[in-house]
Amino acid sequence: MKIIGINGSPRKGWNTHLLVEEALKGAASKGAETELVHLYDMRFRGCISCFACKKKENSGHCAFADELLPVLGRVGRCDGLILGSPIYISEVTASMRAFIERLTFQYVTYRKEGGSFIDRRIPVLSIYTMNVSEAQMKRIGYEEKFAFYEGRYNQLLGGPAKTLVSTETLQTDEYEKYEMSMFDAAARKKRRAEVFPLDLKKAFEMGAGLGSA
Ligand SMILES: Cc1cc2nc3c(=O)[nH]c(=O)nc-3n(C[C@H](O)[C@H](O)[C@H](O)COP(=O)(O)O)c2cc1C
Numbered sequence: 001m002k003i004i005g006i007n008g009s010p011r012k013g014w015n016t017h018l019l020v021e022e023a024l025k026g027a028a029s030k031g032a033e034t035e036l037v038h039l040y041d042m043r044f045r046g047c048i049s050c051f052a053c054k055k056k057e058n059s060g061h062c063a064f065a066d067e068l069l070p071v072l073g074r075v076g077r078c079d080g081l082i083l084g085s086p087i088y089i090s091e092v093t094a095s096m097r098a099f100i101e102r103l104t105f106q107y108v109t110y111r112k113e114g115g116s117f118i119d120r121r122i123p124v125l126s127i128y129t130m131n132v133s134e135a136q137m138k139r140i141g142y143e144e145k146f147a148f149y150e151g152r153y154n155q156l157l158g159g160p161a162k163t164l165v166s167t168e169t170l171q172t173d174e175y176e177k178y179e180m181s182m183f184d185a186a187a188r189k190k191r192r193a194e195v196f197p198l199d200l201k202k203a204f205e206m207g208a209g210l211g212s213a
Contacts, residue, residue, distance in 0.1 A: 002033045003028075004078045005020040006084065008096030023125060025204055078122060080210035083126045084128075103157075116155065120158060123161070123162075124150075124157055125162050126162070127165075127166070128146065137165065164199070
């Protein structure tokens with residue numbers, strides 16, 4: 001069993017990366033082979049609408065030969081996928097969005113009967129980290145966005161898709177150095193010490209669920 005984790009944050013060692021890594025550790029605890037991909041280490045672009053993946057002789061396979069292509073191939077053969085992204089301007093990061101375009105559009109069929117070109121089921125765990133509180137997240141409507149992505153993964157990758165959120169994350173160890181007075185640095189640090197470990201635990205458990213699916 002192979003589980004792949006995708007880190008869609010540019011910051012290594014920070015919230016998203018740590019949660020993805022923990023989910024991979026959970027999968028490994030069930031005997032899965034794991035791989036971590038840092039999107040920001042790679043040069044790649046979103047879908048260029050070449051329609052190679054819709055050609056009769058190549059349907060379901062992206063053909064845009066940049067650094068992402070081999071990763072898409074491995075993801076297409078994996079047994080579980082972890083997609084971690086910070087929320088940037090109310091969305092996943094640009095790199096994660098480009099990854100999602102490339103991964104999912106290749107499986108979209110324009111056949112009358114619909115369906116997906118994928119020939120297997122890939123369970124997906126989405127991990128989102130964000131600045132806002134859980135109450136703000138609900139008020140702004142992020143949950144609908146996350147449900148939309150879950151729906152796409154169920155439809156195009158087979159699923160089942162699940163979601164883990166980590167809110168009010170620590171953005172920096174040194175709030176005093178930045179114009180960030182709207183945040184209560186002490187409260188953020190306290191949350192990092194007391195709540196973030198619980199998020200890591202959830203990530204481990206959900207990753208273990210993927211590893212034993
Ligand atoms: C460009 C940018 C835009 C952001 N936009 C939002 C946002 O719209 N909503 C939110 O809750 N947090 C936002 N954040 C905060 C990050 O989502 C949050 O700090 C996240 O945990 C960072 O993940 P990392 O520590 O893994 O890099 C933004 C951060 C950056 C750098």
